[in-house]
Amino acid sequence: MSWGANRASLSEIQSLGSKAWLERQLDPRLPEALPPQVQAQIDAMEISRRSVPDLIEQFRGKRKEAKDDPEKRKALQQELNGLAREAATRSLLRAVYSPRQLESQMTWFWMNHFSVFQGKGPVRALVGDYEERAIRPHALGRFRDLLGAMAHHPAMLAYLDNARNAAGHVNENYARELMELHTLGVEAGYTQQDVQELARILTGVSIGPEGYRFYLRRHDGDDKEFLGRLIHGGGEEEVEQALDLLARQPATARFVSRKLALYFVSDEPGAALVDRLAAVFSASDGDIAAVLRALFDSPEFHASLGEKFKDPVHYVVSALRLAYDGQPMPNTNPPLAWLFRMGEPLYGRQTPDGYPLVRTAWSSAGQLATRFEIARAIAGTAAVTAPGPLEYPRPLGAATQAALAKATTPGERNQLLLSSPEFMSR
């Protein structure tokens, strides 16, 4: 349920019991309480001080200024990269240090589900706000709220081109992915006609100087027939109706439940589990915490412990949690670079489907060779702050123990531990 155990989280679980610990994790009132140095690092970031209108104005203004000036263009690029890097750093710091482990993990999960690519347009400047104000506040809340926050955020509207979707200039990109990837799933039985109708409903949903803006004059005001329902031509309320419809379709309950099970339980989650979770999803009107509670209570989850292969983000964060054990990291740039090398950088998925969550995507020969090199790097950088052998909280097999015994230095022993088959599973 966490990104990976360290001494602090283990002792907390031992004293509370795992059930009470889970309830705390699901409780939105759990204090954030980061180590002071880490909190200070986040507070000092530019993204912590700047608002979306400010960022948009600056992006637009500077882009105009820089149009014919390569020096200014370069400076703007660096600034934008800096903003995205800050967002990624903040995300990584929370994953490693926040006591709100489940929220942090679910924030990553939803950022991946509603994935945006930082390399497109102004996304670099906006992705920090997208994560902080659209996704994270709803990570354990209601799916409909999350969906609405995503659909009204300029980062997503820029990424999937809806900012340019207007009556007479229809762009289907966002409408299609909103159904295929965010809610119903590709096998739900909707048609090309539904995609076109939703695209019309979404005309005018765009970005203004203040951030999200609905332009009524760009909106197609005719009636639409979407998923078998008549949507009366009007304005912004059509969008809310469409999102209500999408959020409450049984196909959405199944699609989202299956993805949660895929992430936490198994590469091939059983139909029984998915059915049960989907039932909770529908009965609770998409209460994400309720679905997660049912998931963590399930026998399937308990049977899966130690089986689910870590994707690179999970791998790196769990290794850092173990290696630093609450002590501040001197430099967050190397871990971000490792994620890049492993093919899973934050905000780096070019396509809107998000990174795959199954083992076959990350356990190929080439991936493993890279992962062992990253293990060496983590053991090497952590050694400065945390010398001495790391303690792994779960039992290690005989082969791993034998290999660890042959290590010639504590650093090499840690490297082997972080390379072991046991450490590859969550």
Next chain:
Amino acid sequence: MKRRDFLKIGLAAAVSGRLYAAESEPRFLLVFLRGGYDAANVLVPRASDFYYQARPNIAVPKGSLLEIDADWGLHPALADVHALWKKGEVAFVPFAGTDDLSRSHFETQDSIEAGGAKGFSSGFMNRLVTQLKDGKPISFTDQLPLVFRGAAKVANAPLRIAGPGLNARQSALVAQMYQGTTLADNVSEGFQTREEMSAAMADSAQMAAASRNALNPRAFEAQARRVARMMKGGYALGFVDVGGWDTHVAEGGAEGQLATRLQALGAGLAAFAGEMGPAWRDTSVVVLSEFGRTFRENGNRGTDHGHGTVYWVLGGAVRGGVRGERVAVSEKGLFQNRDYPVLNDYRALLGGLFARLYGLSAAQLASVFPGTPPRDLGLV
């Protein structure tokens, strides 16, 4: 290459007697353009007035096209590919693609890679490996793509690697930990391929700086050379993918977004051909994409997800030309009044190519592409 490495390879080749054999062995590289590249702006139907009507802002002007034949012209950014075309080493198959109609990138990519396997349980390149006695496969990707997943073991190697690999002692210790686990083969294969890749990387410094997010033309060229070095060095079946073709907005015409990508792709393919040297004679490269795009431009000077596309086949033994079933490009000929139709099923097309390259039997081809008989388009 260091003298020592050269000796090692030379010695291995002498011992196995493969140096000569390796050069006459057929090699096949699949290049997947992910995102659905806009085929109508690449192999341009220059004789069609409808093309110019349907794309008022993004059509490639007639005067800028590179000569193909009376019906078609090639995008001017593909001068490198055109040079191969003039040597008769490039075939284009328009109206090619799949019967998948989801118009979803992911669904269609998966279904193409699965090639007809039920439940997308394995990929057609993996099944091809199973049918071939010889021919080591490799995927030049960070992850093993569906097309290469399945019963046969296939290695993958990312095209950008940094720093040295683990030393021999540490590799052995790691491999020891995985003995008897389901990952054991992947672990040892990973160490081995990593070593070969290091040897093929004379240009590592240049690559390390290249960003994956922006397709850097020079970087792609360097990657293509690296692919060629690996394939010359004993890998007979390869896969590589190139992203960034989903041009919904501001696609451009003779110049612009798509043109920039095409230039990089063309330069990479030409670099690959050159680096293969004499082995190019026995090499075939197929360039494909999950679908074509809407024939008419959209409201944002771009194009949306469509259906039929154009497949490219390049190689020293390829019979150049425009091949396969065709129809005149007109409004009436559009599929669902929006896209190119698919007249050449990709499984039949590739099956026919594999039959020629490898002399596979009908039964063998049926296991590569279940349910779709091959069709010989005379590509090689």
